[in-house]
Amino acid sequence: MFRKKNTAGVNSNEIRAILNEKKTKMKLSLKACAHCSLCAESCFLFMGHNKDPKYMPSYKFLHSVGVLYKKKGNVDKQDLGEMRDLVWERCVLCTRCYCPIGIDIPDMLALARRVCRSQGVYPQYDRE
């Protein structure tokens, strides 16, 4: 839980610049999320993975964009690696997720992807 950060290879300033572009919208959205889990069934990957909670749209954005804003962009490669799994492997950005409150979940996950991509953390299918 409390591990030493190894921020080598991560440009926190660049991450912060990306986060600041949509700061107001993202922070309002994160605050407005009531953690109700009603978005779960709108994700076909959640339904297709035996309703594994780790595929819930809310879980995905809280543990990607939520972490980025909470840590103010001070993340290391391990954090970004965990986010990579969430935003690429567990989400295909089909934009079908539904929030009863009206939170724009795909926009949040797209932002997390952008942050990861800016730091060279993305799937490289030709090498993996």
Next chain:
Amino acid sequence: MALSHIFSWTFVYDFIRGPMVWIAFIIFFCGVVFQVLRFMSLLKEQPIKKLTPGPGHFIYTRTASHLPMDRGKTGWFKKGWFTKGPDKKDPNKKDWRVWLTLSIAGVNPFMTVVTTIFHVLLIGLPVFVLGHNILLDNAFGVSMVSLPENVSDFLTGVVIFCALIFLFRRLFLDRVKIITSCADYLFLSLAAAPFVTGYLAYHQVFSNYKLLISLHILSGELMLMAVPFTKFMHMIYMIMVRFNVAGEYSFGNASKNW
């Protein structure tokens, strides 16, 4: 004013049922206005290219109820009105059975019912409680219609029951547990506290009625003050976003973006 007087029970009681009420309402209304203006400043008109069917440009309107199409003058909730069955005369209208099955009410009916009852009563019930209306009448000479005491007592029980369902979901349902933080328990307690204390005070469960009613007033004030600045903000956010921001799930002719 002596320090002992400030910390005396009478002073605290008078404060939370007097100036504190005003402070809570002012913070609540100013906070809501601030957040609404903030939202409106973030939203901008989205130039949407309206889709128009024409030669070589066929739009199957039955599945395009969410798309920006020129449907003439439509009001809130009328983004493609409903019809009774699949044999529709007007292709702009949705089949309500399909719509219901696919909606959150069809997918998760139990939670839809519980959460609707909870939120409607949370906002509506305090307005129609006899005790509150008597206070209003005493203070300003005006009051709302009051519910009979046994009805409001029953409905308070319903709110507490709904809050307990939320609590059990948070404690025992994996999908909710995994995204639950301490703040969620705190705000759930804060939302339920005015109802629990009001219920206990009304039934005089504990001998110290004055303490319970003070806690009832205080928790209500805290909740009001928390609405614009905490997780309770979803009350404002939901209305602002779904009625203004263009999208598949927006209500009415929402045409803005942010």
